[in-house]
Amino acid sequence: MNYLCEYNMDQGYKYKFALEPKPNEPRGDIYLPTVGSALAFIATLDHPDMVGVNPEVAHEQMSGLNFMHAIAQAWDAGKLFHIDLNDQKIGRYDQDFRFGAESIKQAFYIVKFLEDVGYDGSRHFDAHAYRSSDWQDVKAFAKGCIRSYLILKEKTEKFRADEEIQALLAEITTDDGSMSQYVGQYSSEKAANLKSYGFDQDELAKHGQPYEQLDQLVFELLMGVR
Numbered sequence: 001m002n003y004l005c006e007y008n009m010d011q012g013y014k015y016k017f018a019l020e021p022k023p024n025e026p027r028g029d030i031y032l033p034t035v036g037s038a039l040a041f042i043a044t045l046d047h048p049d050m051v052g053v054n055p056e057v058a059h060e061q062m063s064g065l066n067f068m069h070a071i072a073q074a075w076d077a078g079k080l081f082h083i084d085l086n087d088q089k090i091g092r093y094d095q096d097f098r099f100g101a102e103s104i105k106q107a108f109y110i111v112k113f114l115e116d117v118g119y120d121g122s123r124h125f126d127a128h129a130y131r132s133s134d135w136q137d138v139k140a141f142a143k144g145c146i147r148s149y150l151i152l153k154e155k156t157e158k159f160r161a162d163e164e165i166q167a168l169l170a171e172i173t174t175d176d177g178s179m180s181q182y183v184g185q186y187s188s189e190k191a192a193n194l195k196s197y198g199f200d201q202d203e204l205a206k207h208g209q210p211y212e213q214l215d216q217l218v219f220e221l222l223m224g225v226r
């Protein structure tokens with residue numbers, strides 16, 4: 001990668017490079033198997049600014065990992081240069097299913113994330129129609145990837161406008177500010193105060209975290225009954 005980056009500069013190409021991690025296939029093991037591995041590798045390069053990642057849904061799920069977490073970390077590091085959208089049953093071989101074909105809720109959260117953070121790269125679908133598909137079916141498959149993305153994009157707008165969902169989110173993320181004096185920049189004084197802070201478990205337990213209710217409402221939103 002160092003050689004390639006120097007060649008890129010020497011030729012005046014101004015290319016950026018996006019590494020696409022994958023855990024295995026066609027070989028039993030592949031170097032830099034996950035987005036996290038690639039991000040750690042990039043930091044060791046001579047020209048780290050020139051290199052980012054191209055995460056693929058199926059590849060992270062082959063490792064049993066959470067794709068949302070992977071792209072959020074890549075985004076946070078300024079390294080989400082590109083994205084390969086498709087779908088995959090967890091583990092197994094690289095299935096490259098039509099986007100949204102397998103994990104609807106995950107597809108929703110991927111779209112929501114990209115739209116929420118203002119990702120302005122291409123929405124690239126690295127997917128394959130079934131081998132039995134004819135030309136018409138392949139075209140329907142390609143349209144399906146795009147249509148599903150757009151449907152889920154509409155759902156993210158509904159998610160934002162749904163008062164009940166927003167009320168649950170507000171409840172989950174509510175903060176009375178009592179801990180703010182202990183967070184942020186470290187100081188030994190802060191740490192000492194935090195160690196001596198008396199946590200009241202009964203009081204803490206009174207504030208629920210209604211993630212089940214929220215998840216059910218998201219399910220209903222995606223099923224079209226909200």
Ligand SMILES: [Mn+2]
Nearest residue numbers: 020056084126
């Ligand atoms: Mn790919």
